[in-house]
Amino acid sequence: MSVISRLDVLNVRNLSNVKLLPAQKLNLIFGDNGSGKTSLLEAIHLLGLGRSFRSQKLDSIIQNEKEECVVFCELAEGASIGLSKSRRQGHQLKLMGEKQRNWADAARHLPVQILNSESFLLLEGSSKVRRRYLDWGVFHVEQDFVGAWRKAAKCLAHRNLLLKQRSPDRDQLAAWDIELCRLSELIDSSRSEYFALLCPALLETVAKLIDLPDLNLQYCRGWDNTADLASVLKAGLVKDLKYGATQHGPHRADLVVKIGRSDAVEILSRGQQKLLVSAMKVAQGYLLSQLIGVKSVYLLDDLPSELDASNRRRVCALLDELDCQVFMTCVDPEDLEKSWPAGLMPRKFHVEHGKIAQRY
Numbered sequence: 001m002s003v004i005s006r007l008d009v010l011n012v013r014n015l016s017n018v019k020l021l022p023a024q025k026l027n028l029i030f031g032d033n034g035s036g037k038t039s040l041l042e043a044i045h046l047l048g049l050g051r052s053f054r055s056q057k058l059d060s061i062i063q064n065e066k067e068e069c070v071v072f073c074e075l076a077e078g079a080s081i082g083l084s085k086s087r088r089q090g091h092q093l094k095l096m097g098e099k100q101r102n103w104a105d106a107a108r109h110l111p112v113q114i115l116n117s118e119s120f121l122l123l124e125g126s127s128k129v130r131r132r133y134l135d136w137g138v139f140h141v142e143q144d145f146v147g148a149w150r151k152a153a154k155c156l157a158h159r160n161l162l163l164k165q166r167s168p169d170r171d172q173l174a175a176w177d178i179e180l181c182r183l184s185e186l187i188d189s190s191r192s193e194y195f196a197l198l199c200p201a202l203l204e205t206v207a208k209l210i211d212l213p214d215l216n217l218q219y220c221r222g223w224d225n226t227a228d229l230a231s232v233l234k235a236g237l238v239k240d241l242k243y244g245a246t247q248h249g250p251h252r253a254d255l256v257v258k259i260g261r262s263d264a265v266e267i268l269s270r271g272q273q274k275l276l277v278s279a280m281k282v283a284q285g286y287l288l289s290q291l292i293g294v295k296s297v298y299l300l301d302d303l304p305s306e307l308d309a310s311n312r313r314r315v316c317a318l319l320d321e322l323d324c325q326v327f328m329t330c331v332d333p334e335d336l337e338k339s340w341p342a343g344l345m346p347r348k349f350h351v352e353h354g355k356i357a358q359r360y
């Protein structure tokens, strides 16, 4: 179970020096616009995923006029994760005080799911967003996935570099193709195995939130289902050379979400979309705890927007069932007062001009 028992945030956006002892279950972060609520979630997200959900470059999260930002957390199970990022150097990540070369081990200790205004991109954004969503689950349940994924990304980069040359060396191209095809098979089989588990879990979760009998999900692997990648690459070489980039492969995989024959985003209201993406996020947390017994930490930025009172209650009831740690933000705590099941008292934190105080 992943539970943050202590969180220290230094110089992240307007949060100069914040120390928090969060509750094991529900934490309510409230405060006026611009007070620093989203920045707090961003700090947690950084520890679990190594990236911000707002900025491509980590530099923008460092507080103006400051040289460095630091986020540190202790988990109830005993592990600790620390991240520092200075303006002059790259970031440094530590797990239990030990320097990490990449994010994989830290991320396994702290699976984080976020639900915010960006989550709509799961339906309306590019396939990259849905691949990331799918791969989050595959990464956590399948240990070897990340290695295959990294190697495939390298192969693709090399292949694309060759494709950009006027007359690429065909032998080199063939060598990269062999390795890319091998890795692509591994990636595809991990993804499709995970999808086969995710799909029923997701439909079940959706049914608890919204009546969508025609909802259907499909995993597309990124190349013709009836052909092997080697022949697809061969047949597509002229096009690949024209674009200077590989047009088919696992980097083009997608998760298609439809209502009947139409894309969900074209049919559903904004509130219904929010319920659907909430279900998508909750289903992954549920599956993770079923498959590997690890609970995710949920970050919910401004849940009240777009959802009426009864739907807020439904989403909160689902999270309550998951029995995981939740950080929820809102401007006015009254907006969420009756959303949570009776008897569960959130730990409340008031954010004001970058300072956070627990409220009793």
Ligand SMILES: Nc1ncnc2c1ncn2[C@@H]1O[C@H](COP(=O)(O)OP(=O)(O)OP(=O)(O)O)[C@@H](O)[C@H]1O
Pocket (backbone or CB within 6 Å): 012, 013, 014, 031, 032, 033, 034, 035, 036, 037, 038, 039, 040, 060, 061, 062, 063, 064, 331
């Ligand atoms: N690098 C930075 N250094 C200092 N302050 C920053 C930096 N980046 C953003 N800010 C400021 O931090 C403040 C907190 O932003 P944040 O998005 O966390 O607020 P919020 O409480 O979520 O507000 P809202 O209710 O509007 O969503 C804002 O005033 C923002 O302008």
Ligand SMILES: [Mg+2]
Pocket (backbone or CB within 6 Å): 037, 038, 039, 301
């Ligand atoms: Mg905000």
